Amino acid sequence: MSGAWWRDQVVYQVYPRSFADADGDGIGDLRGILEHVDHLADLGVGVVWLSPVYASPQDDNGYDISDYQAIDPVFGTLEDLDALVAALHERGIRLVMDLVVNHTSDEHAWFVESRSSRTSDKRDWYWWAPPRPGHVGGEPGAEPTNWVSFFSGPAWEWDEASGEYFLHLFSRKQPDLNWENPQVRSAVHAMMRWWLDRGVDGFRMDVIDMISKTVGPDGHLPDGVPGSAGTAEPTLADGSAAFITGPRLHEFLHEMHEEVFAGREHPVLTVGECPGITVEEAVLATDPQRREVDMVFQFEHVDLDHGDGKWDHRPLALPVLKASLARWQEGLADAGWNSLYWDNHDQPRAVSRFGDDGPAHRVASAKTLATVLHLHRGTPYVYQGEELGMANVPFERIEDYRDIESRGHYRAAVAAGQDPADVLVALRRTSRDNARTPMPWDGSPTAGFTTGTPWIGVNPENVTVNVAAQQGDDDSVLAHYRRLIRLRKEEPAVVEGRFALLLPDHEQVWAFTRTTPVTELLVIANCSSQEAQVQLDLTGWTPYDALVPSHGDGPADVGTLRPWESVVLRRR
Numbered sequence: 008m009s010g011a012w013w014r015d016q017v018v019y020q021v022y023p024r025s026f027a028d029a030d031g032d033g034i035g036d037l038r039g040i041l042e043h044v045d046h047l048a049d050l051g052v053g054v055v056w057l058s059p060v061y062a063s064p065q066d067d068n069g070y071d072i073s074d075y076q077a078i079d080p081v082f083g084t085l086e087d088l089d090a091l092v093a094a095l096h097e098r099g100i101r102l103v104m105d106l107v108v109n110h111t112s113d114e115h116a117w118f119v120e121s122r123s124s125r126t127s128d129k130r131d132w133y134w135w136a137p138p139r140p141g142h143v144g145g146e147p148g149a150e151p152t153n154w155v156s157f158f159s160g161p162a163w164e165w166d167e168a169s170g171e172y173f174l175h176l177f178s179r180k181q182p183d184l185n186w187e188n189p190q191v192r193s194a195v196h197a198m199m200r201w202w203l204d205r206g207v208d209g210f211r212m213d214v215i216d217m218i219s220k221t222v223g224p225d226g227h228l229p230d231g232v233p234g235s236a237g238t239a240e241p242t243l244a245d246g247s248a249a250f251i252t253g254p255r256l257h258e259f260l261h262e263m264h265e266e267v268f269a270g271r272e273h274p275v276l277t278v279g280e281c282p283g284i285t286v287e288e289a290v291l292a293t294d295p296q297r298r299e300v301d302m303v304f305q306f307e308h309v310d311l312d313h314g315d316g317k318w319d320h321r322p323l324a325l326p327v328l329k330a331s332l333a334r335w336q337e338g339l340a341d342a343g344w345n346s347l348y349w350d351n352h353d354q355p356r357a358v359s360r361f362g363d364d365g366p367a368h369r370v371a372s373a374k375t376l377a378t379v380l381h382l383h384r385g386t387p388y389v390y391q392g393e394e395l396g397m398a399n400v401p402f403e404r405i406e407d408y409r410d411i412e413s414r415g416h417y418r419a420a421v422a423a424g425q426d427p428a429d430v431l432v433a434l435r436r437t438s439r440d441n442a443r444t445p446m447p448w449d450g451s452p453t454a455g456f457t458t459g460t461p462w463i464g465v466n467p468e469n470v471t472v473n474v475a476a477q478q479g480d481d482d483s484v485l486a487h488y489r490r491l492i493r494l495r496k497e498e499p500a501v502v503e504g505r506f507a508l509l510l511p512d513h514e515q516v517w518a519f520t521r522t523t524p525v526t527e528l529l530v531i532a533n534c535s536s537q538e539a540q541v542q543l544d545l546t547g548w549t550p551y552d553a554l555v556p557s558h559g560d561g562p563a564d565v566g567t568l569r570p571w572e573s574v575v576l577r578r579r
């Protein structure tokens with residue numbers, strides 16, 4: 008790997024199923040992305056992270072992979088991928104693939120072989136276990152541990168033919184690979200090298216902090232605390248203590264680094280998706296000296312509004328959110344590096360969750376959230392549609408939802424006696440499908456996304472919130488993102504400056520500085536829908552350049568900010 012080139016870049020996430028459909032089947036594809044690469048170039052991003060396009064039964068929209076070295080026909084061909092890489096490279100943009108190796112599809116040849124018999128050569132490539140002692144396989148409660156799967160129900164599936172259970176932290180079509188087995192690791196490394204040799208520029212590693220499981224002294228995976236599942240299933244438990252940042256995680260990441268990336272000239276980016284990771288573990292994973300990964304996605308700030316599980320919403324006060332990001336800024340100030348994100352294909356839309364998506368404040372709050380995020384220290388990620396200020400989708404019926412997690416939760420919660428109307432309210436707020444509606448290229452009924460019938464409903468706001476409408480509009484959210492990304496290129500303090508939080512207890516205002524020996528930046532952002540008073544000593548800050556203002560030419564008076572107004576001041 009050559010240098011930390013990704014520090015001054017912005018990454019754009021493409022969720023291919025929902026980005027652009029070139030062949031009219033209603034599902035986005037690689038040729039569709041190819042038709043829109045100039046949108047990415049105009050934005051100024053340096054990297055595209057492409058969610059999975061590999062061969063897949065699509066049980067979890069491609070996060071269930073049946074062949075790592077083939078493209079799913081729904082998305083196109085390997086030649087289409089090569090063409091996309093070439094088109095991006097021509098524009099100075101690198102392509103990072105999604106690497107989903109905590110689990111495969113149950114239709115992957117490795118699993119088919121593993122399942123074929125208890126004596127298969129590949130039996131040990133996955134987690135197989137007999138029924139709990141004294142129980143008969145397949146009966147409720149006979150599972151080897153009481154773990155709940157992320158998509159509701161037990162994390163174990165009974166295989167009648169071979170008489171054992173297999174582990175699946177996600178859907179039953181996503182069996183977990185056994186990373187304890189060195190053959191598994193070598194096979195994954197070989198596959199990764201194959202992609203790098205083909206010309207891709209790195210990997211976003213799906214739930215990579217779950218690959219090392221804690222086996223108890225008795226040789227078994229341990230139970231979780233009953234009732235801790237955070238779902239409507241009281242007999243199940245959260246098993247994550249046994250699989251989040253497990254005992255061999257750093258060893259596995261370091262080995263991967265040495266086997267796959269060491270000695271390559273080609274600059275790559277590696278980002279580990281790490282739900283539940285702590286600051287301390289993130290420092291270990293991203294300290295360049297340790298040669299593991301370049302950065303991780305941590306989840307603290309996107310879990311703060313969860314009560315008992317993600318479907319149980321809890322109001323989030325601004326000081327709590329600010330403190331969380333500040334802690335990560337400080338924790339990774341000297342070693343390691345932050346990834347900065349508000350949303351992605353698993354999270355509700357940023358403007359609906361952290362901003363105000365009503366007509367009066369949607370544009371300003373989308374801009375201000377972007378300014379706050381991009382001015383923190385780390386590499387910012389833009390999720391498709393975020394650059395337009397897209398909001399959550401107002402689906403009203405369970406039939407509108409496509410996501411396996413949302414549908415599984417609805418089934419489990421209703422079966423446990425919750426009122427379906429209440430479950431729909433929770434889905435409306437938190438479902439992953441909020442982020443998965445088609446990218447609105449224009450205001451037409453199918454949003455310029457497809458000429459066919461979209462696989463999931465278009466967000467009706469696309470009539471006004473779309474690329475065509477914002478393209479030439481200097482006051483648009485899109486124009487604001489372009490300015491922010493340009494500022495990163497022009498002002499080194501955005502990339503390197505040391506972070507210090509100001510006014511930590513202010514309920515409305517997010518203020519901080521970024522300091523280098525030559526320049527200091529001051530970010531002042533009203534993160535509320537009411538006017539805000541800001542008491543800051545601004546001596547030395549005038550005259551100043553008002554950078555990336557959310558409102559026109561900037562505030563008349565930084566002591567009184569309009570709702571969702573933000574500005575960056577600079578002194579040298």
Ligand code: ISL
Nearest residue numbers: 067070107157177213214282317353412
């Ligand atoms: O969205 C979540 C459930 O509430 C998260 O816990 C999510 O499952 C977690 O972030 C892991 O996500 C990744 O792996 C999953 C896949 O469904 C997600 O789309 C992916 O980003 C399994 O591969």
